[in-house]
Amino acid sequence: MLEDLRWLGIHWDEGPDCGGAFGPYSQSERRSHYLEAWQRLRQGGFLYPCVCSRKDLAQSASAPNDADDEPLYPGTCRERDNNDAAVFTKPTGVNWRFRVPDGEAIEFTDLNLGPQRYVAGKDVGDFLVWRRDDVPAYQLAVVVDDAAMRITEVVRGADLLKSTARQLLLLRALGYFPPDHFHCELVRDAAGTRLAKRHDALSIRRLRESGISAEKVLEMAGWP
Numbered sequence: 001m002l003e004d005l006r007w008l009g010i011h012w013d014e015g016p017d018c019g020g021a022f023g024p025y026s027q028s029e030r031r032s033h034y035l036e037a038w039q040r041l042r043q044g045g046f047l048y049p050c051v052c053s054r055k056d057l058a059q060s061a062s063a064p065n066d067a068d069d070e071p072l073y074p075g076t077c078r079e080r081d082n083n084d085a086a087v088f089t090k091p092t093g094v095n096w097r098f099r100v101p102d103g104e105a106i107e108f109t110d111l112n113l114g115p116q117r118y119v120a121g122k123d124v125g126d127f128l129v130w131r132r133d134d135v136p137a138y139q140l141a142v143v144v145d146d147a148a149m150r151i152t153e154v155v156r157g158a159d160l161l162k163s164t165a166r167q168l169l170l171l172r173a174l175g176y177f178p179p180d181h182f183h184c185e186l187v188r189d190a191a192g193t194r195l196a197k198r199h200d201a202l203s204i205r206r207l208r209e210s211g212i213s214a215e216k217v218l219e220m221a222g223w224p
Helices: 002-007 031-043 054-058 137-146 160-173 206-210 214-220
Strands: 047-050 095-098 105-110 114-119 127-133 153-157 180-184
Touching: 002 206, 031 047, 031 095, 031 127, 031 137, 031 160, 095 160, 105 160, 105 180, 114 160, 127 137, 137 160, 153 160, 160 180
Parallel strands: 153 180
Antiparallel strands: 047 095, 095 127, 105 114
């Protein structure tokens, strides 16, 4: 990925390949940061253990859609005795979910797409922060990393707008100041289907191997 970005002419001042003041930059080396955040959230009553399997979630009424890859959790484990969370000194063995404040509007102004509004419990449900296989989930990892690395602006695809709503709840619970957000329109093919990682034939690496120039790739992506 780093090689592909360099090929496109994109450069950076710090990161896993060149170091910097806020390393380490590989998430595999930042476990202690995520554990500390999990502990704070658990002690603050923001989390609860969830024993639902993927099969259980797949059979629930709510399912993920193309714009958001996390289904609305049906709340099966939400009312478990709060003491269940207290017996865990480590996150291993169960999924851990963030209890969203049902009915609360989560609002932010995107620097590209303008005002955004999502309702907790309706648009975003209780989401994973730690997986049963002892891996921190995406939502927790990026929030902790952005705060520790003093990120002031997050730029990413418009398919992650709901993730921003989730992350704003985590930021508030952890006492972190939220960065600004700029969500880009997605690159799509001629039929209007977004280009995703599963479309390997259209990855930057495949385009490179086909002989297309970096300038042409940027033109295809609408780069100014």
